[in-house]
Amino acid sequence: MKLKSLIMTAAALAGMAVGSLAHAADLELLQPGKLMVATEGTYAPFSMRAPDGKLDGLEIRVMTEVAKRLNLEYTPVLIKWDSLLVGLQADQYDVISAAMDITEARQQQVTFSNGWLESGGRIVVANDSAIKSAGDLKGKTVGALVASSWTKIAEEKGATAKGYKAESDAMQDLVNGNVDAVITDAIAAAYAIKSAKMPLTMTDDYVSHVQKGFAFKKGKPHLVEAVNKALADMVADGTYAKLTTDLVGFDPTPKDPIKTIQ
Numbered sequence: 001m002k003l004k005s006l007i008m009t010a011a012a013l014a015g016m017a018v019g020s021l022a023h024a025a026d027l028e029l030l031q032p033g034k035l036m037v038a039t040e041g042t043y044a045p046f047s048m049r050a051p052d053g054k055l056d057g058l059e060i061r062v063m064t065e066v067a068k069r070l071n072l073e074y075t076p077v078l079i080k081w082d083s084l085l086v087g088l089q090a091d092q093y094d095v096i097s098a099a100m101d102i103t104e105a106r107q108q109q110v111t112f113s114n115g116w117l118e119s120g121g122r123i124v125v126a127n128d129s130a131i132k133s134a135g136d137l138k139g140k141t142v143g144a145l146v147a148s149s150w151t152k153i154a155e156e157k158g159a160t161a162k163g164y165k166a167e168s169d170a171m172q173d174l175v176n177g178n179v180d181a182v183i184t185d186a187i188a189a190a191y192a193i194k195s196a197k198m199p200l201t202m203t204d205d206y207v208s209h210v211q212k213g214f215a216f217k218k219g220k221p222h223l224v225e226a227v228n229k230a231l232a233d234m235v236a237d238g239t240y241a242k243l244t245t246d247l248v249g250f251d252p253t254p255k256d257p258i259k260t261i262q
Contacts, residue, residue, distance in 0.1 A: 027226055028222055029223070040098050043167055043188060063214070120206040129180070142161055142181045143181070159181075191248060211254050
């Protein structure tokens, strides 16, 4: 009986090990046990350096918790915005956590997670600017992150778009008077103006309402599904709100998350 019991126990343990390996394989990871995540590290409050030099920010906190819930090691890969999609297609990382808007055009290139954060585009101007709304942008020079949706919006409003590789550079150029306005994410703008005490403000109107999603290379349905479940669980148990509220003053959870996979 003891021998039979030992055999059964060994078989059960082997089954668990095989199941664990199968689960890891199902996640379609580039490196077993690691979730390799692309982030800029320069776009506060989404990704930035804390005073101690460690990565911090909305996307860093949320994705670190996602990795934890999937029993994976969170492994950040720092990369510039304009190289994010190229690196994803080249299998340099598993997912992009950088604050990327879910758009129809981008969904032709990548698979997004469900919307993890809701925000929108706002116009940032100097305190004494004559620009009071999007209707005043025609003929102006507007700074925006290169290869972002903000550049297209600026041009649609009749402005000349000036591209930047970092949002902080665009904001500083605005302070220096080298551009008339900057279009950027409302959350990022509010955080930057407040934390850096910049002599800037935002117009009252939004130029867009968006949800941001984590981007995956097409053909990884199991990984996307696992991340979506982790996100939903975080929201449901209150962890998401705890991780994000102290940075921006409110819970940016989408009230009705975009679901890119039905």
